[in-house]
Amino acid sequence: MKDMLQENMDEYLPLRDVVFKTLRQGILTGELKPGERLMEIHLANRLGVSRTPIREAIRKLELEGLVIMIPRRGAEVAQITEKNLQDVLEVRRALDVFAAKLACQRMTEEQKKELKEAADAFEKAIETKDATVSARADVRFHDIILEAAGNDRLTQLVNNLAEQVYRYRFESVKDERSHSRLIEEHRRIYDSIVKRDEKAAEEAVGTHVDNQEKAIKDQLRAMKQ
Amino acid sequence: MKDMLQENMDEYLPLRDVVFKTLRQGILTGELKPGERLMEIHLANRLGVSRTPIREAIRKLELEGLVIMIPRRGAEVAQITEKNLQDVLEVRRALDVFAAKLACQRMTEEQKKELKEAADAFEKAIETKDATVSARADVRFHDIILEAAGNDRLTQLVNNLAEQVYRYRFESVKDERSHSRLIEEHRRIYDSIVKRDEKAAEEAVGTHVDNQEKAIKDQLRAMKQ
DNA sequence: AATTATTATAATGTATACAAAGTACAAGTT
DNA sequence: AACTTGTACTTTGTATACATTATAATAATT
Numbered sequence: 001m002k003d004m005l006q007e008n009m010d011e012y013l014p015l016r017d018v019v020f021k022t023l024r025q026g027i028l029t030g031e032l033k034p035g036e037r038l039m040e041i042h043l044a045n046r047l048g049v050s051r052t053p054i055r056e057a058i059r060k061l062e063l064e065g066l067v068i069m070i071p072r073r074g075a076e077v078a079q080i081t082e083k084n085l086q087d088v089l090e091v092r093r094a095l096d097v098f099a100a101k102l103a104c105q106r107m108t109e110e111q112k113k114e115l116k117e118a119a120d121a122f123e124k125a126i127e128t129k130d131a132t133v134s135a136r137a138d139v140r141f142h143d144i145i146l147e148a149a150g151n152d153r154l155t156q157l158v159n160n161l162a163e164q165v166y167r168y169r170f171e172s173v174k175d176e177r178s179h180s181r182l183i184e185e186h187r188r189i190y191d192s193i194v195k196r197d198e199k200a201a202e203e204a205v206g207t208h209v210d211n212q213e214k215a216i217k218d219q220l221r222a223m224k225q
Numbered sequence: 226m227k228d229m230l231q232e233n234m235d236e237y238l239p240l241r242d243v244v245f246k247t248l249r250q251g252i253l254t255g256e257l258k259p260g261e262r263l264m265e266i267h268l269a270n271r272l273g274v275s276r277t278p279i280r281e282a283i284r285k286l287e288l289e290g291l292v293i294m295i296p297r298r299g300a301e302v303a304q305i306t307e308k309n310l311q312d313v314l315e316v317r318r319a320l321d322v323f324a325a326k327l328a329c330q331r332m333t334e335e336q337k338k339e340l341k342e343a344a345d346a347f348e349k350a351i352e353t354k355d356a357t358v359s360a361r362a363d364v365r366f367h368d369i370i371l372e373a374a375g376n377d378r379l380t381q382l383v384n385n386l387a388e389q390v391y392r393y394r395f396e397s398v399k400d401e402r403s404h405s406r407l408i409e410e411h412r413r414i415y416d417s418i419v420k421r422d423e424k425a426a427e428e429a430v431g432t433h434v435d436n437q438e439k440a441i442k443d444q445l446r447a448m449k450q
Numbered sequence: 451a452a453t454t455a456t457t458a459t460a461a462t463g464t465a466t467a468c469a470a471a472g473t474a475c476a477a478g479t480t
Numbered sequence: 481a482a483c484t485t486g487t488a489c490t491t492t493g494t495a496t497a498c499a500t501t502a503t504a505a506t507a508a509t510t
Contacts, residue, residue: 090376
């Protein structure tokens with residue numbers, strides 16, 4: 001009874017958090033374009049709230065690096081420069097590799113089973129050629145590794161960094177030419193982690209992220225023209 | 226003339242940022258203790274501002290992980306659990322090691338000179354036995370390595386993580402028994418980076434952070450009693 | 451015609467107001 | 481004595497108001 005109450009409590013979300021999620025989604029999906037100004041009154045009207053929750057959401061986006069503040073002019077969606085993207089990808093690679101290493105040391109038998117299921121589900125998802133389904137399965141696979149790494153801060157940082165390049169990654173899963181490569185890479189990652197072979201896992205994740213990086217950069221170059 | 230104006234423009238800081246820095250400082254120095262509630266009206270009165278800048282500052286602290294929000298109850302200073310500290314230190318170690326590796330690849334001759342100066346300054350600072358001066362010199366040394374790594378996102382993350390353990394690190398520099406060890410470690414880091422010996426640099430930074438970690442944990446255990 | 455002033459408009463920065471939820475404590479009930 | 485119930489009070493969540501600064505468009509001047 002008390003538990004049920006506790007559960008339903010979770011449903012309450014302050015407007016600032018709703019706005020935060022909405023704006024972040026908008027930025028990541030590209031609905032809000034880099035350089036676009038985020039004007040409080042406009043957003044408030046559009047979302048049907050007052051300026052206060054908007055402002056508080058923007059403060060969080062600011063710290064996350066998704067918007068930049070110009071004093072007395074307001075917020076605008078952060079530009080993704082090539083250097084910036086490079087920096088994010090570089091750090092993400094390091095952290096993903098580190099997560100794989102930790103996962104080798106800490107993964108439980110239960111998690112091994114989950115990882116196997118996720119790997120299988122990913123291969124099936126790829127076959128459906130539904131990019132959304134594949135992307136979700138891909139996320140699930142990596143989430144299990146992160147969970148196995150057992151470091152909440154690491155999880156938070158990797159997820160945040162992944163978010164910053166989200167708009168591009170989706171496209172990379174779409175590209176059918178890379179499907180067999182993706183499956184192969186996941187298999188190598190799975191095998192090495194299950195064997196607790198740290199060096200192999202680090203290497204497998206490293207090349208996996210490298211390839212993703214290449215795909216993203218191709219994408220970016222294509223977009224520029 | 227325009228430049229001067231530009232410069233003076235920088236002096237303007239929105240109250241929210243002043244409050245943000247003030248509160249963060251308060252948390253990191255321990256003036257605001259873990260578990261302590263941050264009540265908006267009290268803080269507003271104490272700092273002589275309205276609730277609005279306070280709230281916006283809290284939103285940023287929330288995302289930084291320095292305060293936690295309890296819905297409809299407000300913010301309180303985040304507890305540092307042992308697990309949490311462990312997680313932060315673990316990630317910080319990985320990123321610091323990574324920064325050293327990048328620094329080996331990218332450090333310019335100019336930066337090498339700066340690093341030498343910083344290393345010398347650190348040794349002199351240690352001799353003065355003034356903990357504040359030593360700590361500052363220590364920060365300077367590590368900042369140069371980060372700068373040489375040439376990755377802004379990495380710099381941001383490392384600084385943020387360092388901040389989370391700041392309240393303990395200060396104490397570790399104070400402990401005179403560790404002085405010779407610190408000097409020795411800095412020398413090894415300096416030497417390996419200048420030689421662009423990635424493996425050695427990674428190892429040197431690794432043990433440096435490990436030792437720091439031990440010191441912090443001793444500190445924490447001592448505080449508990 | 452180009453450039454500077456002027457002025458109206460709109461946006462941010464900050465403070466305040468008000469409603470809803472949470473807290474604590476006293477009074478009443480079993 | 482333990483447990484509700486009620487009530488005053490505090491605090492957050494949200495909206496709005498006001499002041500200051502930026503923006504843009506028009507008029508005035510060279």
